[in-house]
Amino acid sequence: MAQAMTFGIIGGGGWLGRAIGGAMLEKGVLAPAGLILSSRSGRIEGFAAWPGVRMTRDNRELAASADIIVLSVRPEQFADVHIDAADKLVISFMAGVSVDTLSARTGSRRVIRAMPNAAAEIGQCYTPWFATEAVSAADKAFTQAMFEACGGADEVASEADLDYLTGLVGSGAAYPALLAEAMLGHALARGIPRQVAENAVRGVVVGASQLLGRDGMPPAAMVQAMLDYRGTTAAGLQAMLDAGFGRAVEAGLDAAETAARRMQAEYSAPAE
Numbered sequence: 001m002a003q004a005m006t007f008g009i010i011g012g013g014g015w016l017g018r019a020i021g022g023a024m025l026e027k028g029v030l031a032p033a034g035l036i037l038s039s040r041s042g043r044i045e046g047f048a049a050w051p052g053v054r055m056t057r058d059n060r061e062l063a064a065s066a067d068i069i070v071l072s073v074r075p076e077q078f079a080d081v082h083i084d085a086a087d088k089l090v091i092s093f094m095a096g097v098s099v100d101t102l103s104a105r106t107g108s109r110r111v112i113r114a115m116p117n118a119a120a121e122i123g124q125c126y127t128p129w130f131a132t133e134a135v136s137a138a139d140k141a142f143t144q145a146m147f148e149a150c151g152g153a154d155e156v157a158s159e160a161d162l163d164y165l166t167g168l169v170g171s172g173a174a175y176p177a178l179l180a181e182a183m184l185g186h187a188l189a190r191g192i193p194r195q196v197a198e199n200a201v202r203g204v205v206v207g208a209s210q211l212l213g214r215d216g217m218p219p220a221a222m223v224q225a226m227l228d229y230r231g232t233t234a235a236g237l238q239a240m241l242d243a244g245f246g247r248a249v250e251a252g253l254d255a256a257e258t259a260a261r262r263m264q265a266e267y268s269a270p271a272e
Ligand SMILES: NC(=O)C1=CN([C@@H]2O[C@H](COP(=O)(O)OP(=O)(O)OC[C@H]3O[C@@H](n4cnc5c(N)ncnc54)[C@H](O)[C@@H]3O)[C@@H](O)[C@H]2O)C=CC1
Pocket: 010, 011, 012, 013, 014, 015, 016, 017, 038, 039, 040, 059, 071, 072, 073, 074, 075, 077, 080, 081, 093, 094, 095, 115, 116, 117, 118, 170, 171
């Protein structure tokens, strides 16, 4: 059901801001008149179906008229955002900008850091979020409902967890694509026609992976069932494991987490 409050997205013309704004309108979490978007030009594509959505290039105007302010600019662009959000709920999607910095820069103590991913575009993103103590139960209920409308969500108990999940969830839409690319390259090198190879890889990575969602099947149970079957799948899995599949994934997630923490050191100093 649409909420009566006004929701403002700073950077609403960007990849994530546009995806979340669109998903909330499509799911009816917000009425078009309850959404205001800012961009540097003040003109944002993709909202023609909802003429009631307001657009501005003035972040201060957005902050004054919104009850909830979403920060969806890149971390390095945050220094150019000057708003007074003292009595507002501020929700940041930015990687590596701490709640302390967000409070210092916006004047709000009601701060949430959330980490959706690009699958918000199709209403399929899981979003962990972390809230400061000043965030009310009503704020939390709205935040959970909003992100559930875009896929799924959980509140996490520590900001450190959110930093870790930046590399797992925020970056996460890219990892299946990497697996798909590696499989596609292999199939093409073996002479499989491109169309068949592409359909096969999508069928596996997009289609067959849905089995994991069914009944919440644990990944380890699926892998073990296939190893126990002792057929071609077991041979493939064992060779991938022996070649360091687990170590490659760990190295990737470690590197993404380290990058998130490095960003935090770089972008979390309060601006003068
Ligand atoms: N794209 C993704 O999958 C994810 C992104 N994030 C975070 O979300 C934030 C946004 O990311 P994207 O949408 O990918 O970036 P983006 O570059 O597509 O969008 C940022 C938008 O903000 C606009 N902008 C820059 N300065 C502005 C200002 N002063 N006032 C108003 N608008 C301004 C830019 O013109 C751009 O349209 C980043 O901080 C990123 O760390 C987090 C999780 C996933």
